[in-house]
Amino acid sequence: MGADVLAVLPELTLLVGAVVCLLLGSWTPRGRQHRVGVVAALASLAGAGFAVVGLMDGPTSAFSGTIAIDEATGVLRLVITLALLILLVLARGEIAHHPRESEVYVLLLLGADGVLLLGAATDLAVLVVAFLLASIPLYGLVGLSAGKAAPEAALKTYLVGALSGILMMLGASVLFGLIGSTAYSDLDGGLSSAPSAAAVAGVVLLLTGLLFKAGAVPAHFWVPDAVQGSWITSAAFLTTVPKLGAVLAVARLLDYLPSENHWVLLVAGLAAVSMTVGNLAALTQDDVRRLLAWSTISQVGYLLAVAASVTRTDQALPTLMLFVAGYAVTNLACFAVLAAEPDRLRIDQWRGLARRRPVLVASLGVGLLGLVGTPPTAVFVAKLLTITVTWEADLQWLAVLVALNTVLSLAYYLRWLAACLSSPDGAEPRGNDDSSALTAPRTAAAPVAAVCAVAAVVLGVVAGPVLALVG
């Protein structure tokens, strides 16, 4: 038991951090709630430290094999705790002095904790618990947001989440009925003798919950509204952190399922639909928040494409983890840019920003071109590997689709970037420019964006060692 507890030290650190923050927040005057944020940041930092220690210890499992502590879990822990640090800095700029400031920190920690568990779970029951732990803070984060659209966004998120959660539990129950156990390791043997219709129903229902967390088609409807309606911090959180754990969970599930073609095709099909739908919908968006939201839906499609190949090639899991890290840092760079210019909502409001804030636009450029997969950013290496592993996994059509979707996505990412680079037209009211300058850009967001952009490039250049870490 002691060893088990030590093995999940990063998760435990976040949990304890959340509890401490909750208590501390109740005893702290509203004006000084930022110290709660400092505690939360320390907890994430400690979590990251323990994640590194865990990575060095080598693979193991905890709590009777219900949680896998392998390299993938280790990388996930590291990525999520570091992402959490970035998010806490963004939160500090955006929600300082809000009545619920400390609660936001608590929810961020708890939500991330749930996602960590989701990615590490190798047991149906733990997976369901992790889903709940990851989802409920999310509803809170969206609902607490100050915007006018927040209540609608929260309701939508909650309804889709609750529905997919119930379906997921149903799926877990069906699978439990079929295999007589909740352990993933029994799936292979149990399902090969089970009626295939029931097995498919169980797995599909279970996947629904994971797709909700991943924000993938068909459980994606909440993403654009939630991103548009909530704080940028919350939006950045919900489009980054849960996806990472969810795709890893999908990959793990697939790995344990019987090695039959239709499971791979199921995930590959979901990946194909997700990337295509996300890109097509993003093409028509004028609101940059919705544009980014749809872009994350398409990105999760690429991630799922890697997950689909996980049983067929050894290179897929390292690729997935590199993609997870690259996606997280690149996506956060884009959202940090949004946080630095929170009043520019429509694409045409970004016109001419390159002249006024060149560094910020450069960060955005790296972020957006990074999401496309332009070298030498991390997502480029990840996408190159994605095409490679899907091809090797005999899913050539998916590899072609990834390439085609990448071209498609370029159209809308460039539309935004081109607006920033263009000279401000007469069409833009000058007064608007001045007023946005007066609303004091968040000081920390622009540096955060720059740091994330640099990290996205560095991660691409040193992709070799990162891959070797998991491979």
Next chain:
Amino acid sequence: MLSLLVFLPAVAAALLLLPGVSDRWARWCFVGVTALETALVVAMWVGYESPGSGELAYAQQRPWIPGIGASYHVGLDGLSLPLVAMTCVIFAACAVFALAESSRPRQQAVLFLALMTTCLGLFAAADLVLFFVFFDLSIVGMYLSINGWGHGERRRSALMFFLYTFLGSLALLLGFVGLYVASAPHTFDMVALAADPPLQGSGTTGVAVLGAVLLGLAVKTPTVPFHTWLPPAHTDAPAIGSAVLAGVMLKMGTYGFVRIAMPMFPDAWRDWAPVLIVVGIVSVLWGALVALAQTDLKRMIAYTSVNHMGYILIGLGAAGLLGDGSAATDEARRTAISGAVTQMVSHGLLTGALFLLAGVVWARHQDYGLDRYGGLASKAPQFATLFVLAALGSLGLPGLSGFVAELQIFAGGIATAPVVAVALLGILLMTAVMLRAVQSLLTGPVDGLSSDFTDVRTREWVPVAGLLALSVLIGLAPSFLLDVIEPAAQSVAALVGR
């Protein structure tokens, strides 16, 4: 040494980004760095000894992503060295030409220095992933150049350029992955893949994968029917952007044919060869005919590029026809390849010069209309001299580099595939195109916008004259260039014949 050559401009670009660098400094730094690069490449040329087949001079290899067999591997041979040298010369010419740039000169210098690194890196790359990285980055750089310093419908043209060439680049990537997956052990290393082509004898798979690679390269080159992005991109690009785009970046496509497509897919290349020859002939004729119909000087030059790239495709396609396998045929194939590589260098120099001259015209009156000018020969004699020389070179007059290149292509091409003779008509058409431009710009009474046309300034004629001097040098004494190219052409011909 080679890595220094490749990355020195990028380092200079990063330093220019430091706050407090004045515009004047940036302009001269741009000139200084490109001059230094040219000096470096001359030194490398002097020290160059032809490596054996399948070997590279100045090679360097460092592990990069060992998990997928991708490494930082660069090196030069007779195919890449001439193009690397040409790149340095063209950028140096552009740097001098840009000395008078008034719109954000510092940013422009940064952008072009970074672009120079991507162009040099691409020609030096001996790893497919590295090649692709530079290929894509060059697209981003050129996009920013057209978008930031172009004129007219620059945003639209820049976007079209980006989307079109990016689509091509992804087709290329798919092809690379196809090669990688088929190779055993898996690798992206060009030298290894050329030594042991993984898809050799795989029938339709090889043909399909090569098809993806060819599509990517054909968009970049561009050949008919994938050329439609080129005229708008050129028309709206700044003068030095056009010079780099036409002079250097179009060669990325044609270079890909000789460097990647031919050695790595020998039998599939032979299957594709008839198609490539036909596409080449159509590009030659179509490019020349459409150029003949243009009233816009820059669009006209852009279409002549389509024509010139067609010759390259003809030469390389002809090299894929083995014929009876006799020594005479092999000799013809080698000549055709050598001509194609010479044409890449020659076109870079001549079209670079033509676009810079078009930039001179634009700088005077912001108008490219051929019929808006007349009688410039008396108004601006130096301009007229340079323009006539560049135009004559472009149509393939003996004594300039274009003739050396086209002579080899036709000598080799007609010997292996007599149908290539049809493309000779293209030379005739090009003569008409160029003479028409010379006539309408330079001759006749001084009218229209010509009346206050000032002649070329020092920083305008020096770079153009430099490019043309090199072209004349190659035209009169081509041996220094051909001695470098021929061994490499020989080995490519042998590789395709496997």
